[in-house]
Amino acid sequence: MATFQVHTSPPLRGEATIHTAKNSVLPILAAALLTNEPCSILATPKLTDVDMLCELMRSCGCQIDWDQETLNLRADDLCLPANDDPMRRMRASILIMGPLLARLGVARVTLPGGCAIGQRPIDLHIKGMQALGAAVSLRDGHIELSGRLHGAAVYLDMPSVGATENIMMAASLASGVSRIENAAKEPEIIDLAQCLNMMGARVSGAGSGTIIIQGVPRLRGVQYQPIPDRIEAGTLACATAIAGGNVLLRGARSEHLRALLFKLQESGVIVIEQREGLRVRGKAVQPITVRTMSYPGFPTDLQAPMMAVACYAPGTSVFTETVFENRYMHASELRRLGASIRVEDRVALIDGGAELHGSRVICSDLRAGAALIVAAVGARGDTYVEDPNGHIDRGYERIEESLTELGVPIKRLTAD
Numbered sequence: 001m002a003t004f005q006v007h008t009s010p011p012l013r014g015e016a017t018i019h020t021a022k023n024s025v026l027p028i029l030a031a032a033l034l035t036n037e038p039c040s041i042l043a044t045p046k047l048t049d050v051d052m053l054c055e056l057m058r059s060c061g062c063q064i065d066w067d068q069e070t071l072n073l074r075a076d077d078l079c080l081p082a083n084d085d086p087m088r089r090m091r092a093s094i095l096i097m098g099p100l101l102a103r104l105g106v107a108r109v110t111l112p113g114g115c116a117i118g119q120r121p122i123d124l125h126i127k128g129m130q131a132l133g134a135a136v137s138l139r140d141g142h143i144e145l146s147g148r149l150h151g152a153a154v155y156l157d158m159p160s161v162g163a164t165e166n167i168m169m170a171a172s173l174a175s176g177v178s179r180i181e182n183a184a185k186e187p188e189i190i191d192l193a194q195c196l197n198m199m200g201a202r203v204s205g206a207g208s209g210t211i212i213i214q215g216v217p218r219l220r221g222v223q224y225q226p227i228p229d230r231i232e233a234g235t236l237a238c239a240t241a242i243a244g245g246n247v248l249l250r251g252a253r254s255e256h257l258r259a260l261l262f263k264l265q266e267s268g269v270i271v272i273e274q275r276e277g278l279r280v281r282g283k284a285v286q287p288i289t290v291r292t293m294s295y296p297g298f299p300t301d302l303q304a305p306m307m308a309v310a311c312y313a314p315g316t317s318v319f320t321e322t323v324f325e326n327r328y329m330h331a332s333e334l335r336r337l338g339a340s341i342r343v344e345d346r347v348a349l350i351d352g353g354a355e356l357h358g359s360r361v362i363c364s365d366l367r368a369g370a371a372l373i374v375a376a377v378g379a380r381g382d383t384y385v386e387d388p389n390g391h392i393d394r395g396y397e398r399i400e401e402s403l404t405e406l407g408v409p410i411k412r413l414t415a416d
């Protein structure tokens, strides 16, 4: 789909505006299925993951139209998805399960395929729907759910972001009170709860790990602008930590990025919280220890970009990926640039400080692709980051434009 040509970058300068968060927009899109009234999502990023979820929601009878950066939706004639294809291509499709079940009393989803970074099971999503009263059956690769939902208490064995979101949405129209224990605490969870409450839901405790939802008979339409993308901001901060310089990430919210900011500071980078956003200065010059955890721990989605930083910081950095079982595919491609990385199961040791050199590398998944572009910023000569499956455009809106604004010599070479 695209190849990005990246040349060694001078220190980064200027500012880039952070887009609205993919991982907030996707569940909030799904939440629009909970009402038959019009909903508008403002400043929606142009991402292929958004396009894919819109395609799936249209096949559920939801009207969706773009008006510049606003997505206008109306699900007043809802049905089960007629077209499964988007569900196979995108894990986040599972987020329509709770809303369909809550609105229609039935839902049918395909088992989302595993993806490059791991199996991505949905047992906790199913456990939540069953607790709320749904009967669940597996038929020719589809999961079929049916039932009138009632309040229930659900304990999540892992603080799953998607399962927390699905249960919150389903419970918002269930009869009675629901309680999610060991719920995910990510900022995107709080954002979804805020949007649901603006629709008339009664959700409390989002972000605390225990979420209480008092079901209501129906929800209203809403006009909502989701939070800025902390992972995009973190990715650009990592590029700065490699090339050095002084940039403003306009709109970034430092309270969503504490773990990353502490790690960047430990590596020698200066980060300054400003009213307009986050200012990042200087280079990473110290090795770091990174252990990914659910929020507020170090975000797994920034593990790959941070590993690119570690390749340039003299000394041995130690990474432990505790969230996904197979999220080091970028290591082999970083080695093509000259990085010295040893991977043993969930642990990666990076011997940083040597100069990296341009090469041809391939994206295996969204964040691995971002990490390769970030690493190329410091490599000598030209690096060609090939992205035949369009991973990068799933989660970053025109990443080459944001990096160009910061002074990075990057070009998007079209597929042909």
Ligand code: EPZ
Residues within 6 Å of the ligand: 022, 023, 024, 026, 091, 092, 118, 119, 120, 121, 122, 123, 124, 125, 126, 158, 159, 160, 161, 162, 163, 184, 300, 301, 323, 324, 325, 366, 367, 395
């Ligand atoms: C969300 O995925 C994000 N995606 C991911 O971002 C992110 O990496 C992940 O949360 C963790 O923060 C969206 O929000 C659209 P999980 P999700 O359920 O909800 C296990 C990106 O790059 N698990 O919190 O799918 C699972 O295997 C993407 O933007 C179960 O065992 O993640 C994993 O090990 C990648 N059973 C862990 O929990 C379940 O039923 C965390 O997964 C569900 C999950």
